[in-house]
Amino acid sequence: MADAMIDRPVIALRDVCFTYRNASEPALRGVTLTVGRGEFVVVMGATGAGKSTLAKCLNCSIPQFHPGTLTGEIAVLGRSLAGATVSDLAGHVGLVSQDFDAQLFSTNVRQEVAFGMEQLGVARPIMQQRLIEALALVGLSGFEKRDPGTLSGGEKQRLAIAALLALEPAILVCDEPTTDLDPLGKAAIFEVLAALRRQGGTILLIEHETEAAEHADRLVLMADGRIVADGAPATLLRDVARLEQLGVRPLDLDRIGTTCGWPDRPDIDEAARRLSATPQIPARIASIASPDGARRAANDDSRENEPPLLTAEGVEFTYPSGQRALAGVSLTIRPGECLALIGQNGSGKTTLAKCLNGLLRPQRGAIRLRGVDLAAMRLDSVAADVGYVFQNPDHQIFADSVGEEVAFALRNFGIDPHAIASRTEVALAAVGLAGCESADPFLLGKGERQRLAVASFLALEPAVLILDEPTTGLDYPEQRRMMDLLARLHARGMTLIVITHTPWVVGHYAQRGILLENGHIVFDGPMRELFAREELLERCHFRVPDVTRLGHRLGFTPLTVDELLRVVRL
């Protein structure tokens, strides 16, 4: 099938419209797109722009699994998809989705990769050869006998890709494959895609991470079900204002380059050379870095006199499986702090956070809330003071209405029924969901559900709020909205502990950084000092934002693009 289509586009959509059943608005509105063999196309846009719908059309899961009204023409490898099924496209179009667990069915890696080939009747010798090649391409050679359930998130996603690659699809469609991965996992996926591209594979990648578009052949921008731009990434990425308007986070260097009026897109070293050639800049750095540092230091000093809110003393925790998650962690958190817990998956961040709110009891050491050992407290009395917002809001949402969802915790804690309505109203207003009390929580968008989860804890008026990766799965505008909400709460005096992998979130919002590695705290201090230690962070697989890397070449440590631009524009 594939060999006969060399001169034609491998993907051709003409005027495609799709409306999900029971939806009032179309998800795709007249999409026309062609992709040539061997092209690497990145599709970006805000949530609801139609990116995932587009991906699902390419392997026929729309309309087979997601019924609705589909019009227009879709051709893959020169054949119309009218009347085709997902099964018909197995081996031609591979679709990698965000949820890697839903893509794995077998009890070992070898069997997982072979699964699709067995279904398609591939001969044994060919199957064995492809199995070796696919695992080598995704860097999982030697993992053949491992149970997929024991792999890390990144490894699971690479296995899912290998299982599809073994079918030798002409097209690989990846729908936000790195969303649930830590930086190490993300980097590995992008390496796999780069290797596949070198081998001439056609890739359509849907991503929220703008960095993914840098090395693509084409960047397609979508909004409101339409393709609004389609061109070279180097050109489109420089249009900072338009990207922000479309809900795509502009890259640090593009924001700086646009402000400085650079006609091209230099790399970090070239950007540093240009900036340091400006005579005033070194002097400006010296003048701006000190007061800023002094302000933060003063801020910290003022807290030194306050009694600790939460303390951990030599905390050790080992899971029943024998995995040692915390190996003697000690820290002090004072009222009003905003700190980021960072470190790669498995470093102990979530375990530490769960110990801090009493969900997990350490085997050694003690956690104290206002001086009282949590071991002597009931979980519900701790939970009212130390809220814990889980990463996935769908792990808690169950009620018929948004108002009930927020009131649930208040009732559990025996709050006066008269106060429940007012507290619910205040909490929903704080997260931007005022007036949504009677809405069905299951019909809200992911960002709204995440904010609802925050509201259900805010209503309890806790002293500390712990958030486990609150921006995961959200697009850039929703990420901003969530973090701005947290910044407002912090400004009102709430103590925040945020677990995150997102460098720009850390740089923009956190004051203090705690870096964990293998259950140990390897750094605890002001964010700027942590970002200054680029090598330490890289060892823990955390890459500082490009603006910080650029700043280091200039001799200071900016946390945000705005900080650097203040130096540049003075």
Add this chain to the structure above:
Amino acid sequence: MYLYLDRNTWVHRLHPLVRLFGMVAVFVAAYVVERPVWQLPIVAVLTALLVWTGAIANVYRLRYLFGIGFVMTLLIWTLFYGPDGDPPLLAVGPITVSHTSPVYALGMALKLNGFLAAGLLFLSVTRIEEFAYALSRVGLPYRVGFTMTMAFRLVPVFVDAAGTVIQAQRCRGLDFDRGGLWARARRYVPVIVPVVMGALRRADQMAMNLDARGFQASTPRTVLEPYVMRRGDVAVALLLIAGVVAYLILWWSGALTLRPRGLG
């Protein structure tokens, strides 16, 4: 996380069909026995195999299930089983324990644990792929067999999800230990709803992903590692047949029952 134990014992290497047959053979043999003493050979063989294969670790994981099942069965049959005309052994108020019932109850408890142990042993030594293959060999369509075996893979996934949901709701003050039975049962609604919703979403995604890997393809399937019936497999199968036939003959002769067959 899963019951399957990746070992390389002789039992693991048996043909999947023989392993399935072995489980069914234990079910049949244990089922026809009433006298506890005749359950003992089955218990002995199962225990030896559980220890040999390492599946005894799974028995330990599920020790409460075995323990509660044994005690409850023993209790219920002792208290409520009594063949007509059986003289009483003990009478306390309205409850009368007959002479036969404790022995019968012990047989039933051993039978139940035998079923559990045989199923556990099978799942501990059999991959879901092998299970699906064995089911297809006994005539079940491959897709039906695979879908059935997926349940075994998904149960632990849902148990994990339920654990996370329970933690999330406990953070919102949900106390599962407070109140009477009905109040406690109602408190599980905030756990059940997110777990079920998640399960439905997962099932939908898995169905699509299975199809995308050719699960519904009309082409004849091939297998990466074909299962070959060797002489050892045949020998074990013959041994199992002999064992089941022996138990059936004993049952027919009345040696396994506490009273002659047909007398209730």
